Amino acid sequence: MGGIGLDVGHGVDLTLQNELPKEKKAYFESAGEQMDMLAKEAERAQIDRLLADVGTIDHMPNDLKDMVAAWAAGNLDAIAVQMTDDPSLDAAFAENMLFDRNKNWVKAIKGLLAGNHQDLIVVGATHLIGDGSVVDLLAKAGYTVTRIQ
Numbered sequence: 001m002g003g004i005g006l007d008v009g010h011g012v013d014l015t016l017q018n019e020l021p022k023e024k025k026a027y028f029e030s031a032g033e034q035m036d037m038l039a040k041e042a043e044r045a046q047i048d049r050l051l052a053d054v055g056t057i058d059h060m061p062n063d064l065k066d067m068v069a070a071w072a073a074g075n076l077d078a079i080a081v082q083m084t085d086d087p088s089l090d091a092a093f094a095e096n097m098l099f100d101r102n103k104n105w106v107k108a109i110k111g112l113l114a115g116n117h118q119d120l121i122v123v124g125a126t127h128l129i130g131d132g133s134v135v136d137l138l139a140k141a142g143y144t145v146t147r148i149q
Helices: 012-019 030-037 044-052 060-073 077-087 091-114 134-140
Strands: none
Touching: 030 091, 060 077, 091 134
């Protein structure tokens, strides 16, 4: 990624990991739970997804650069198009790795809001766009969701 001018050391995740004290951090799921979610699919589907991802390696740096530019500009439509064009994000995978997780996270977020917590919640851009996103589910639950750019 350094070859296209991106520095993962300046990403949101790593910046917050390094700057926030341990007692100020919490997670909706562990890395092990994420691996369990990935392993839910049949072995053949996992192999097919891996091969699809390998087939996009040449385009990945530019796709990521486009995603970063769209995110920085607040262009949600462009991010949605990238999600739609992603060959590894089929309906079953999206349900498992996006929508089911979003539903679980919203339950946790509701608990934080009910407790009047003031928390910063950081999730990937694909969890914030479209029907079934964290933003959509919170709005459907009656919360006022305001996007800040």
